[in-house]
Amino acid sequence: MTVAARILLVEDNPANLELVSYLLEAAGHIVLIAEDGRQGLELARKEPPPDLIVSDLRMPVMDGFEMLRHIRLDVALNDVPVIAVTAFSMSGDQTRVMLAGFDGYISKPIVPETFVGEVEAYLKAGRRKADPPADP
Ligand code: MN
Numbered sequence: 001m002t003v004a005a006r007i008l009l010v011e012d013n014p015a016n017l018e019l020v021s022y023l024l025e026a027a028g029h030i031v032l033i034a035e036d037g038r039q040g041l042e043l044a045r046k047e048p049p050p051d052l053i054v055s056d057l058r059m060p061v062m063d064g065f066e067m068l069r070h071i072r073l074d075v076a077l078n079d080v081p082v083i084a085v086t087a088f089s090m091s092g093d094q095t096r097v098m099l100a101g102f103d104g105y106i107s108k109p110i111v112p113e114t115f116v117g118e119v120e121a122y123l124k125a126g127r128r129k130a131d132p133p134a135d136p
Contacts, residue, residue: 004029005029005030005050005051006029006032006042006048006050007032007054007095007119007125008032009021009024009033009034009055009056010035010039010040010053010056010059011033011054011056012057012058012059012060013055013083016085016108017033017035019110020085023115023116026116026117027116029090030059032050035059036061036129037055037061037066037067038061039061039071040062040067041071044074045073045077049076049077049080050080051123052080052082052083052122053071053080053081053082053083054085055067055082055084055120056085057069057084057086057097058087061085065100068082068100069134070102071108073099079126079127080101081103081122081125081126081127083102083104083105083106083119083122084106085108085109085110086106086107086108087108094112096109102113103122103126103127104122104125104128106118
């Protein structure tokens with residue numbers, strides 16, 4: 001297991017919120033909870049920034065895509081990886097998530113046996129490097 005991290009979890013579904021926070025806390029991590037993108041943004045901007053943000057996409061008030069746009073415009077949050085948890089099963093939608101600038105995604109429904117390992121791999125990897133320019 002990796003070093004305990006501060007992880008911001010942004011999720012509007014109470015059952016998912018409970019399960020994911022339970023799994024992360026059981027693994028020794030500190031979980032900050034927000035129930036929509038606006039709350040998530042406010043928490044992310046508190047000092048110190050979280051080590052990782054795990055976010056749902058479809059939420060009231062502010063969705064995951066809009067929250068990510070605000071985060072990526074905030075230099076104080078430049079080093080924080082943001083991972084989408086997505087119920088989308090189409091590969092095109094996963095492409096959309098990556099094009100939007102998320103550093104990765106985990107598919108819903110989450111698999112409790114592997115979820116923490118996936119999160120910790122993203123913690124270790126950090127921000128995704130920009131795609132290299134295409135060959136001319
Ligand atoms: Mn949702």
